[in-house]
Amino acid sequence: MYHLGRYFLMLKTLFSVxxxxxxxxxxxxxxxxxxxxxxxxxVGLMSLFMGGVIALNTAYQLTTPLLPDYTVGYITxxxxxxxxxxxxxxxxxxGKVGSxxxxxxxxxxxxxxxxxxxxxxxxxLNYLVxxxxxxxMLFFPILIICSMALSLIGGxxxxxxxxxxxxxxxxxxxxSFFDPFHITYALIKAVCFAxxxxxxxxxxxxxxxxxxxxxxxxxxxxxxTSSVVILMSNFILTKLLLF
Amino acid sequence: xxxxQNIDKSxxxxxxxxxxxxxxxKGKVNLIIGQSGQGKSVLAKCMVGLHEVDxxxxxxxxxxxxxxxxxxxxxxxxxxxxLFQGSALFDSMNVEENVGFPLTMFTNKSSAEIKKRxxxxxxxxxxxxxxxxxxxxxxxxxxxxxxxxxxxxxxPKYLFCDEPNSGLDPxxxxxxxxxxxxxxxxxxxxxVVITHDMNSVIEIGENVIFIYEGKKWWQGxxxxxxxxxxxxxxxxxxxxxxxxxxxxxxxxxxT
Numbered sequence: 001m002y003h004l005g006r007y008f009l010m011l012k013t014l015f016s017v018x019x020x021x022x023x024x025x026x027x028x029x030x031x032x033x034x035x036x037x038x039x040x041x042x043v044g045l046m047s048l049f050m051g052g053v054i055a056l057n058t059a060y061q062l063t064t065p066l067l068p069d070y071t072v073g074y075i076t077x078x079x080x081x082x083x084x085x086x087x088x089x090x091x092x093x094x095g096k097v098g099s100x101x102x103x104x105x106x107x108x109x110x111x112x113x114x115x116x117x118x119x120x121x122x123x124x125l126n127y128l129v130x131x132x133x134x135x136x137m138l139f140f141p142i143l144i145i146c147s148m149a150l151s152l153i154g155g156x157x158x159x160x161x162x163x164x165x166x167x168x169x170x171x172x173x174x175x176s177f178f179d180p181f182h183i184t185y186a187l188i189k190a191v192c193f194a195x196x197x198x199x200x201x202x203x204x205x206x207x208x209x210x211x212x213x214x215x216x217x218x219x220x221x222x223x224x225t226s227s228v229v230i231l232m233s234n235f236i237l238t239k240l241l242l243f
Numbered sequence: 244x245x246x247x248q249n250i251d252k253s254x255x256x257x258x259x260x261x262x263x264x265x266x267x268x269k270g271k272v273n274l275i276i277g278q279s280g281q282g283k284s285v286l287a288k289c290m291v292g293l294h295e296v297d298x299x300x301x302x303x304x305x306x307x308x309x310x311x312x313x314x315x316x317x318x319x320x321x322x323x324x325x326l327f328q329g330s331a332l333f334d335s336m337n338v339e340e341n342v343g344f345p346l347t348m349f350t351n352k353s354s355a356e357i358k359k360r361x362x363x364x365x366x367x368x369x370x371x372x373x374x375x376x377x378x379x380x381x382x383x384x385x386x387x388x389x390x391x392x393x394x395x396x397x398x399p400k401y402l403f404c405d406e407p408n409s410g411l412d413p414x415x416x417x418x419x420x421x422x423x424x425x426x427x428x429x430x431x432x433x434x435v436v437i438t439h440d441m442n443s444v445i446e447i448g449e450n451v452i453f454i455y456e457g458k459k460w461w462q463g464x465x466x467x468x469x470x471x472x473x474x475x476x477x478x479x480x481x482x483x484x485x486x487x488x489x490x491x492x493x494x495x496x497x498t
Contacts, residue, residue, distance in 0.1 A: 112331040119291050120345050121320035
């Protein structure tokens with residue numbers, strides 16, 4: 001309860017009017033590169049392989065002649081849009097982005113850089129964390145869309161290489177029973193997870209005490225807590241949005 | 244002038260500061276000295292609001308800092324420059340960006356004006372032309388001087404220096420002390436230096452406050468600290484064998 005209370009107090013402080021809007025936007029642009037663009041490669045790579053595995057596993061399970069072949073494309077699309085891209089990619093990003101944020105802010109804390117900001121009269125939370133939250137909430141949906149596309153491509157590649165299903169059938173499966181709301185659902189989740197990953201990781205970094213060992217511990221704690229919070233909020237969002 | 248009135252500060256059950264009252268005078272280098280773990284840095288952090296006091300007041304030129312809200316404190320803090328023990332330069336910024344940071348944040352100066360002011364501050368600390376270096380490319384002494392340049396970039400009324408000589412060789416330490424003293428006189432600032440370096444006390448200590456077990460134990464100037472018979476102070480000032488020998492010589496000369 002102590003951490004929860006302090007987390008909400010942190011949010012209250014960070015969501016204040018910035019001293020200068022131009023500086024905020026300059027920092028948002030910089031964070032877009034650090035948080036977003038630098039994650040494109042890992043997200044793309046993971047998505048390609050993930051899509052391939054989903055497609056192959058589905059094809060392997062479909063031994064009954066009662067189910068049409070395009071079911072492979074349909075299940076790949078559903079799994080990717082509903083869970084794998086928004087949730088699994090967010091868990092991976094919690095590891096990459098979360099640890100980076102916690103260690104960056106934690107190091108600034110133990111080397112008194114945050115104290116220096118505060119003494120200058122800068123709202124350090126607003127200056128350091130708000131641009132990261134804005135950048136993540138803007139870019140995570142783009143990453144998730146890329147992930148969706150690459151996952152479907154990965155599925156197609158895997159099926160082509162293994163010669164299980166031809167392109168027309170796979171594409172028909174992807175297009176079958178397509179509900180555009182599933183994209184909206186995935187993007188809502190992406191935005192929520194982006195906020196949680198950055199704010200939770202920043203919390204652990206900002207309140208770290210001690211030295212480099214404690215920064216390492218804070219970084220680990222940030223990843224663990226972000227992952228748990230993502231899975232819990234995933235359940236809540238799924239219940240709220242799909243049922 | 245900064246007035247500290249009856250400050251108490253505890254962490255959990257451990258009381259660090261006990262009823263500290265003192266005045267830090269304008270235009271002077273005010274030193275807070277004492278052994279490690281006696282509460283010097285906690286006192287300084289209470290004065291700038293990095294720690295909240297349990298009771299008491301910190302008054303900046305008649306304005307009660309302790310009773311201010313975050314925004315009001317921000318206005319006072321813009322008049323404070325601080326040099327940290329580890330310099331606390333921003334890793335991701337070069338020297339010019341570090342020194343110009345407060346100007347970028349709080350003034351509407353153009354880039355050219357900021358550059359001019361940064362160049363002036365760097366020249367003042369003998370670091371002209373080092374604008375493009377990153378903090379990691381600078382020596383400890385250079386980092387301290389960059390810290391001073393950043394601290395004075397906004398023409399502050401108050402300057403805090405937390406152990407400015409820690410980790411520096413004696414020659415560089417004297418250079419930094421001299422710089423702090425010159426800047427204090429030049430800008431008529433209220434300067435507070437936290438140190439346990441006796442060389443600094445002798446070099447620049449115009450108003451010296453000795454903290455012992457979280458209490459203000461003694462206050463005086465650099466001359467009177469040499470001659471005082473207060474046992475806790477003599478233990479601190481003459482801690483080394485070399486200094487003990489000097490003291491013995493002084494006493495022998497007197498008798």
